[in-house]
Structure formats: structure tokens, C-alpha cells
Amino acid sequence: MTAVGIDAIEIRTGKLRLDLPETFAPAKGEDPGKYAKGIGIQYSSLPDVYEDIVTMGANAARELMDRRGLVPEDIGRIDVATESAFDNSKPVSTYIAGCLESVYDGDFHHANKGERKFACLSGTQSVDDAYNWIRAGRNRGRAALVIATDTALYARGDPGEATQGAGAVAMLIDEDPNIVALSTEQGYGSADETDFLKPNQQFPSVDGKRSIQVYLARMREALEDYESVAGDTHPDDFVYFPFHTPYPGMVRKAALLGYRHITRNTEVEDALAEDIGMQPREDDYGSREDYEEAIRGYMDELKETRRYQEWYEQAIDPTVDISGQVGNWYTGSVHVARLSALRAAIENDVALAGEKLLVGSYGSGAQAEIHAETVQEGWHEEVDAADVDQQLDGRYDLSFEEYELVHDAHNHEKEVDVDAFTQPSGEFVFTGWGRMNERRYEYVE
Numbered sequence: 001m002t003a004v005g006i007d008a009i010e011i012r013t014g015k016l017r018l019d020l021p022e023t024f025a026p027a028k029g030e031d032p033g034k035y036a037k038g039i040g041i042q043y044s045s046l047p048d049v050y051e052d053i054v055t056m057g058a059n060a061a062r063e064l065m066d067r068r069g070l071v072p073e074d075i076g077r078i079d080v081a082t083e084s085a086f087d088n089s090k091p092v093s094t095y096i097a098g099c100l101e102s103v104y105d106g107d108f109h110h111a112n113k114g115e116r117k118f119a120c121l122s123g124t125q126s127v128d129d130a131y132n133w134i135r136a137g138r139n140r141g142r143a144a145l146v147i148a149t150d151t152a153l154y155a156r157g158d159p160g161e162a163t164q165g166a167g168a169v170a171m172l173i174d175e176d177p178n179i180v181a182l183s184t185e186q187g188y189g190s191a192d193e194t195d196f197l198k199p200n201q202q203f204p205s206v207d208g209k210r211s212i213q214v215y216l217a218r219m220r221e222a223l224e225d226y227e228s229v230a231g232d233t234h235p236d237d238f239v240y241f242p243f244h245t246p247y248p249g250m251v252r253k254a255a256l257l258g259y260r261h262i263t264r265n266t267e268v269e270d271a272l273a274e275d276i277g278m279q280p281r282e283d284d285y286g287s288r289e290d291y292e293e294a295i296r297g298y299m300d301e302l303k304e305t306r307r308y309q310e311w312y313e314q315a316i317d318p319t320v321d322i323s324g325q326v327g328n329w330y331t332g333s334v335h336v337a338r339l340s341a342l343r344a345a346i347e348n349d350v351a352l353a354g355e356k357l358l359v360g361s362y363g364s365g366a367q368a369e370i371h372a373e374t375v376q377e378g379w380h381e382e383v384d385a386a387d388v389d390q391q392l393d394g395r396y397d398l399s400f401e402e403y404e405l406v407h408d409a410h411n412h413e414k415e416v417d418v419d420a421f422t423q424p425s426g427e428f429v430f431t432g433w434g435r436m437n438e439r440r441y442e443y444v445e
């Protein structure tokens with residue numbers, strides 16, 4: 001069976017950044033350690049006034065197409081995953097295709113376009129749709145462009161403000177991919193939840209603490225479902241575990257639970273038992289409460305073991321590096337986590353071709369999905385070529401007062417006139433509204 005997966009990837013970050021420990025925390029009268037250590041985000045990426053989900057998505061896609069020498073006719077499908085859409089009918093992919101058509105010869109008139117919604121999970125669901133479309137033989141030799149793009153802004157004063165971000169990830173999905181091939185096995189954990197939602201409103205209604213528990217519960221279910229088709233997982237089976245990363249602190253919690261699960265009934269559990277005993281088994285306890293208390297005690301000890309900490313440092317830490325520099329990109333976050341890990345592998349000279357990743361995606365509302373990916377021969381060259389450092393380092397540093405202006409400028413309820421903080425160059429920009437209230441864009445040389 002021909003491998004299908006991610007052939008190329010580019011990101012586009014919002015061009016502004018807010019330093020959470022140094023700028024946000026003092027303005028809120030909070031300890032910088034909450035952001036630097038607890039939440040784990042140093043900078044939130046934010047969009048300049050001429051940036052939005054369309055410009056970031058189109059700029060990432062253009063970078064990818066230019067680098068790979070692609071023309072519109074090479075693309076048979078454009079799917080956009082977002083939870084920041086501004087139109088309930090016309091999909092963001094049509095706006096992005098329009099932008100791209102303004103700079104390329106040719107057009108996307110025979111490409112299938114759509115928009116996917118399931119909170120942060122829809123980036124992965126769009127990759128799935130593209131995978132299925134290629135596997136079904138409906139692609140006529142063409143590749144699919146998947147663009148996950150979001151402005152993850154919260155209402156001012158909401159605790160979620162600490163996890164904001166803005167950016168896009170463009171991925172080319174194709175046969176014989178250069179970066180990773182996707183497994184056919186998948187696991188799902190899905191339930192009707194009201195932890196985080198946007199019922200026809202720009203900023204989310206969030207029950208932050210509950211959203212953490214829902215994330216962990218759905219991920220566990222997805223892992224069990226994955227194992228029911230792929231067999232038991234073991235820490236040694238996977239070199240990295242990129243998870244949806246609303247903030248690195250969330251992944252710290254998920255990783256500990258995941259490690260307990262994948263080491264149960266293995267020689268790792270036996271080896272750990274010498275220091276911290278075997279994992280509690282429910283049958284050995286008189287009540288659910290006693291069992292849960294024992295689990296909490298085991299986990300507290302587990303996270304202090306050298307074995308766990310070494311695994312975390314090698315398999316998890318590299319996945320959250322970019323997230324700590326940009327915040328939550330919602331639909332793009334798990335794809336940023338994968339990219340982050342692959343970049344760390346280059347930096348540390350890790351040979352990856354043939355190795356596996358276990359990828360955990362999540363969307364509030366809520367659903368988790370877990371699948372495996374096999375790293376392909378061309379991964380190093382592709383990942384090395386992606387434009388990341390220059391963008392992250394080139395962002396404009398906002399003062400707190402400037403941040404307040406930027407937030408207002410993107411707030412649909414407010415009409416404020418804010419000057420751009422950066423100068424657009426060689427990119428698509430938002431220019432205002434047209435006669436049918438459509439958003440308008442142009443390419444600035």
C-alpha cells in the first residue's frame with residue numbers, strides 16, 4: 001500500500017508577540033513563574049492589525065508552494081481548519097484560494113474546497129479527509145493543501161488570556177510523503193461536553209479547570225481505542241509523542257497519565273516498582289475513592305523518578321518548544337508540536353527515518369484522536385527548509401498598552417483605529433470590507 005501523509009509543512013506566525021512573564025504578569029500583578037513555569041508560555045504570538053486567519057493561512061501556503069515549486073493545478077483540494085471563522089457560509093479556503101490566485105498563473109477552479117470544524121481537532125480531521133481522498137483514488141495525481149489557521153484570542157480578563165496565540169500551519173498531503181506517513185489505525189475518545197465553546201460569539205466561553213479534565217479523559221479513551229486496533233503501546237515504540245498543546249503545562253499533565261498507561265504490565269513498571277511499588281489496581285481497593293487516592297500518590301512519585309524524567313526530556317519536551325514561544329494556535333497546535341519535535345531531532349542529530357511518532361490531537365466539545373506516524377526518508381531536508389526561526393525571532397515586542405490596542409483592533413465588537421506595528425512586505429494583507437461585508441485582501445510587494 002502506497003504511503004500517504006505529510007509531504008511538506010510551513011508555518012506563519014502572527015507578527016507581534018507579548019512576553020507573558022515579563023510584560024503580561026506584572027501588568028496583572030501576578031508572579032512571572034506562573035507563566036514561565038506553570039503554564040509554560042514565554043510569548044503569545046498575536047496578529048498585527050492587517051493580519052487574520054486568511055492572511056496567515058495564505059502566507060503559509062504561498063511559502064510552501066513557492067519552496068516546492070508548485071502551481072495551482074498541482075493541488076486538487078484545499079481544506080481549512082479553523083475555529084476563528086468570520087463567515088457561516090463562505091469557507092475561509094475560498095478566500096485563501098483567491099489570495100493565491102492573485103499571485104500565481106492558473107487557478108484552483110477544479111480543486112475541492114471546504115472548511116472543517118471541531119475546535120482544535122479539525123486540523124487533524126482535515127489531514128484525515130485529505131488522506132482518505134487520496135487513498136480512495138479520487139485525487140487524479142494531485143496533492144491536498146491543508147491549512148490550520150486561528151487567532152486564539154480570549155476576552156480580556158478571562159483566565160484563557162494567558163494561553164492566547166495566533167498562527168497558521170500549511171501542510172501538503174500527498175502519496176510517498178517526505179515527512180511522515182500516517183497509520184491506518186486510529187483511536188477516538190468523544191463525548192458531548194460543554195468545556196469550551198463559541199456559540200456564535202468571537203471569544204470562547206471556557207470552564208478552564210474542567211477543560212483540563214475533559215482533555216485528559218478523552219485522550220485516555222482515544223489511547224485505549226487506538227490500542228484496541230493497533231495493539232498495546234510501549235514507550236520504546238515511539239520516539240516522540242506530539243500532543244495538542246494549548247500550553248506546555250497541559251502536556252505535562254497528559255504525558256504523566258500517558259506514561260502510566262503505556263508502562264502498565266511492562267518491564268518498565270517492574271523496574272519502577274523497585275522504587276515506587278507497582279501501579280495501584282482497582283480490584284485491590286475497597287472503593288473508587290481509595291483507588292483514586294492511591295493513583296494520585298503513585299503519580300506524584302512517578303513524576304519524580306529518574307526514568308520518567310529522562311523519558312519526558314527525550315520524548316515530550318522537544319514537542320513543546322515552539323508552543324512555549326507562540327501560545328495556543330488551536331487547530332495548528334498539534335502540528336506545531338510535531339514540527340517542534342522534528343526540528344529538535346535535527347538540532348540533536350537524531351536519526352529518525354523509519355521511527356514512529358504517536359500523535360494525540362484534541363478538540364474541546366470534545367473529541368481526542370490518536371494515531372501513529374512513521375518518519376520518512378526526506379524528513380530532514382523538508383523540516384530543515386521550513387521557515388521558522390526567522391519568523392519567530394522577527395516578531396515585534398508589544399508593551400502592555402500596545403497589547404491592549406491590538407486586542408481591541410481584533411475585537412469584532414469594537415471599532416478602533418490602530419496603526420500597524422510592523423511594515424508588510426512580500427505578503428497578503430487584510431485591507432477592509434467590501435460591499436457585501438466580505439473581507440478583502442491584497443498582496444503587498
Ligand code: HMG
Pocket residue numbers: 031032033034035037038039083118119120121159160161162163196206207208209211212215244245246247249250328330362363364
Ligand atoms: P489559571 O487559573 O489562570 O491558572 O488558569 P492556575 O492558577 O491554574 O495556574 C496555572 C499553572 O501554573 C498551575 O499548574 C499552577 O500551579 C502554576 P498546575 O497546578 O495546573 O500544574 N503556577 C505556578 N507555577 C510556578 N510558579 C508560580 C505559579 N503560579 C501558578 N508562581 C487555565 C489556567 C489553563 C485553566 C486557563 O489559562 C484557561 O482557562 N485556559 C483556556 C482553556 C485551556 O487552555 N484548556 C486546556 C485544555 S482544553 C484544550 O486544550 C482545548 C483548547 O485548545 C480549545 C479547543 O479545542 O478549541 C483550549
